[in-house]
Amino acid sequence: xxxxxxxxxxxxxxxxxxxxxxxxxxxxxxxxxxxxxxxxxxxxxxxxxxxxxxxxxxxxxxxxxxxxxxxxxxxxxxxxxxxxxxxxxxxxxxxxxxxxxxxxxxxxxxxxxxxxxxxxxxxxxxxxxxxxxxxxxxxxxxxxxxxxxxxxxxxxxxxxxxxxxxxxxxxxxxxxxxxxxxxxxxxxxxxxxxxxxxxxxxxxxxxxxxxxxxxxxxxxxxxxxxxxxxxxxxxxxxxxxxxxxxxxxxxxxxxxxxxxxxxxxxxxxxxxxxxxxxxxxxxxxxxxxxxxxxxxxxxxxxxxxxxxxxxxxxxxxxxxxxxxxxxxxxxxxxxxxxxxxxxxxxxxxxxxxxxxxxxxxxxxxxxxxxxxxxxxxxxxxxxxxxxxxxxxxxxxxxxxxxxxxxxxxxxxxxxxxxxxxxxxxxxxxxxxxxx
Amino acid sequence: xxxxxxxxxxxxxxxxxxxxxxxxxxxxxxxxxxxxxxxxxxxxxxxxxxxxxxxxxxxxxxxxxxxxxxxxxxxxxxxxxxxxxxxxxxxxxxxxxxxxxxxxxxxxxxxxxxxxxxxxxxxxxxxxxxxxxxxxxxxxxxxxxxxxxxxxxxxxxxxxxxxxxxxxxxxxxxxxxxxxxxxxxxxxxxxxxxxxxxxxxxxxxxxxxxxxxxxxxxxxxxxxxxxxxxxxxxxxxxxxxxxxxxxxxxxxxxxxxxxxxxxxxxxxxxxxxx
Numbered sequence: 264x265x266x267x268x269x270x271x272x273x274x275x276x277x278x279x280x281x282x283x284x285x286x287x288x289x290x291x292x293x294x295x296x297x298x299x300x301x302x303x304x305x306x307x308x309x310x311x312x313x314x315x316x317x318x319x320x321x322x323x324x325x326x327x328x329x330x331x332x333x334x335x336x337x338x339x340x341x342x343x344x345x346x347x348x349x350x351x352x353x354x355x356x357x358x359x360x361x362x363x364x365x366x367x368x369x370x371x372x373x374x375x376x377x378x379x380x381x382x383x384x385x386x387x388x389x390x391x392x393x394x395x396x397x398x399x400x401x402x403x404x405x406x407x408x409x410x411x412x413x414x415x416x417x418x419x420x421x422x423x424x425x426x427x428x429x430x431x432x433x434x435x436x437x438x439x440x441x442x443x444x445x446x447x448x449x450x451x452x453x454x455x456x457x458x459x460x461x462x463x464x465x466x467x468x469x470x471x472x473x474x475x476x477x478x479x480x481x482x483x484x485x486x487x488x489x490x491x492x493x494x495x496x497x498x499x500x501x502x503x504x505x506x507x508x509x510x511x512x513x514x515x516x517x518x519x520x521x522x523x524x525x526x527x528x529x530x531x532x533x534x535x536x537x538x539x540x541x542x543x544x545x546x547x548x549x550x551x552x553x554x555x556x557x558x559x560x561x562x563x564x565x566x567x568x569x570x571x572x573x574x575x576x577x578x579x580x581x582x583x584x585x586x587x588x589x590x591x592x593x594x595x596x597x598x599x600x601x602x603x604x605x606x607x608x609x610x611x612x613x614x615x616x617x618x619x620x621x622x623x624x625x626x627x628x629x630x631x632x633x634x635x636x637x638x639x640x641x642x643x644x645x646x647x648x649x650x651x652x653x654x655x656x657x658x659x660x661x662x663x664x665x666x667x668x669x670x671x672x673x674x675x676x677x678x679x680x681x682x683x684x685x686x687x688x689x690x691x692x693x694x695x696x697x698x
Numbered sequence: 699x700x701x702x703x704x705x706x707x708x709x710x711x712x713x714x715x716x717x718x719x720x721x722x723x724x725x726x727x728x729x730x731x732x733x734x735x736x737x738x739x740x741x742x743x744x745x746x747x748x749x750x751x752x753x754x755x756x757x758x759x760x761x762x763x764x765x766x767x768x769x770x771x772x773x774x775x776x777x778x779x780x781x782x783x784x785x786x787x788x789x790x791x792x793x794x795x796x797x798x799x800x801x802x803x804x805x806x807x808x809x810x811x812x813x814x815x816x817x818x819x820x821x822x823x824x825x826x827x828x829x830x831x832x833x834x835x836x837x838x839x840x841x842x843x844x845x846x847x848x849x850x851x852x853x854x855x856x857x858x859x860x861x862x863x864x865x866x867x868x869x870x871x872x873x874x875x876x877x878x879x880x881x882x883x884x885x886x887x888x889x890x891x892x893x894x895x896x897x898x899x900x901x902x903x904x905x906x907x908x909x910x911x912x913x914x915x916x917x918x919x920x921x922x923x924x925x926x927x928x929x930x931x932x933x934x935x936x937x938x939x940x941x942x943x944x945x946x947x948x949x950x951x952x953x954x955x956x957x958x959x960x961x962x963x964x965x966x967x968x969x970x971x972x
Binding site: 551554555558559560562563565566569570572573574575576577578579580581682684685686687688689691 | 752753754778779780782783787788790794795796797798799800802803806807808810811813814817824835838841842845854855873874877
């Protein structure tokens with residue numbers, strides 16, 4: 264028995280080599296057409312094929328080496344106690360101070376616009392990041408808490424954006440009036456999608472929601488009289504600061520933001536205002552989620568994710584529970600969508616493609632399903648990093664794929680897989696012990 | 699059975715899957731403050747009876763009457779989760795806890811409907827109104843009570859999936875009890891338990907019968923548990939009832955012995971006895 268354990272711990276070179284060789288064959292077959300054949304313009308719009316065998320060799324060698332290393336270190340990692348890698352231990356050490364990290368991040372987010380290095384570019388990335396954080400937190404309700412794999416989340420984002428754009432264009436509603444309407448409309452669409460997919464689970468649910476996302480986009484492209492088709496809607500009004508517009512010249516008989524506060528006109532005011540607006544919207548999403556997790560409906564979502572049959576046996580109505588998750592998740596996407604519309608001033612179906620859904624889902628899954636902090640970290644990785652390494656844009660997908668592989672190996676349950684219980688018996692006992 | 703209205707009356711219950719008759723023309727009753735065991739060889743249709751009672755299957759024919767405080771309810775017409783709300787709680791043969799939620803959370807989820815009303819469908823809860831705080835405090839107190847009853851008082855904050863097997867079985871009983879049922883259906887609660895744990899389970903079930911005075915329906919293979927605590931035993935074989943009575947009467951019923959041991963064994967048993 265001991266001998267067998269020892270053998271299991273010792274690196275098995277022939278086995279590892281065989282494994283690496285098989286992986287290298289798969290890589291070769293895939294790389295041959297994808298990497299091996301490059302095309303270039305021969306002039307006059309004619310394409311020519313140029314083989315790049317050296318690249319194929321590098322790729323295959325990298326796969327062979329990586330797989331060999333993984334296979335050889337696997338026994339050592341097992342011996343070190345299952346999944347308890349250094350990443351795990353670091354995570355464990357950080358867990359008690361997680362609230363302080365969150366608070367520090369929040370403070371940083373609030374002072375960012377006033378930092379010396381802050382400029383319009385930083386504000387734009389910050390706003391972009393916060394949109395994704397908010398969408399991630401919204402989708403976290405559906406995927407992370409209720410366990411409903413939704414691949415068409417961007418549809419609700421689109422509903423929110425078009426709701427505001429159309430409401431502004433036809434009904435001349437202001438952003439602040441349209442915001443709740445956009446959220447409510449998105450929630451209605453969430454319920455509409457929810458009804459037909461109630462019986463579906465896992466992969467099947469993912470396929471249907473994927474189709475729903477595409478349906479919304481295709482309707483937006485083709486319903487020319489209303490949505491202006493692929494040309495999109497432009498001239499979407501900007502939000503005002505409690506009725507004060509951000510304009511260089513004040514409107515007739517009124518004030519604009521800078522005249523009211525006696526400031527010189529700076530176009531950045533609006534950018535900073537938009538940044539704070541999405542920051543507040545995202546924080547509302549977060550506070551709502553943290554709160555609802557501790558309420559009966561939030562616990563029912565998590566219970567539904569764990570075992571639907573057991574939920575039925577406890578008298579939980581799975582229909583209303585699932586629909587509420589779809590509706591609330593969709594509502595937050597609707598809010599984010601109308602913010603997106605007012606920030607851009609122009610929207611078209613281009614902005615609501617499947618890749619957006621995939622990015623948001625990747626943020627939730629990589630972050631660790633159900634973890635609010637994980638969503639922020641994953642959003643930083645997936646949204647900000649590509650911006651920072653713009654010079655290496657060609658390698659973006661390579662880095663992205665590599666990161667996915669590393670996470671699959673080291674953090675198969677996402678960056679933050681730890682789940683904080685919503686109620687602590689120990690805390691209740693302590694509270695009761697106090698007079 | 700002199701009582702006019704039993705807690706639960708099953709009449710001519712039939713469940714067919716295609717050509718297979720899983721349960722055929724089954725009638726029996728179960729009373730409050732009594733343990734009714736349903737036994738039978740593997741594949742006799744015991745779990746199917748539970749699945750019909752708790753609404754997971756719609757029976758092909760038959761009537762199941764639950765006499766609640768608000769009058770009789772016909773379970774064959776009601777959705778599963780609504781049957782649970784009427785007060786029929788169950789456990790599962792293959793344990794179905796919420797493994798990645800804490801032990802206490804499992805018991806709080808079981809009180810979902812009461813808490814949902816107290817939170818005014820989450821509105822009062824979102825704003826932290828005192829009405830919801832009170833309801834939550836009562837829910838935790840009930841959960842704690844049952845944790846003590848099943849001997850898990852110190853394990854409240856760990857994940858349910860991390861509990862040892864026997865403890866998971868007890869937690870499932872506690873979770874069912876937290877729904878404040880009038881009928882508790884237990885599907886093989888002693889499966890996989892060691893003799894000491896089985897004895898503790900018997901104690902727990904007797905405590906529920908005499909303390910809460912609810913009806914307990916029990917599917918079980920462990921005869922030491924069944925014969926020790928059942929007030930009433932129903933024996934199924936191939937979906938049909940072959941015996942019904944007290945534990946002693948059923949044990950001596952030749953039909954039951956034949957179903958369990960087969961014809962040949964009886965003659966050899968008779969020889970031994972003779």
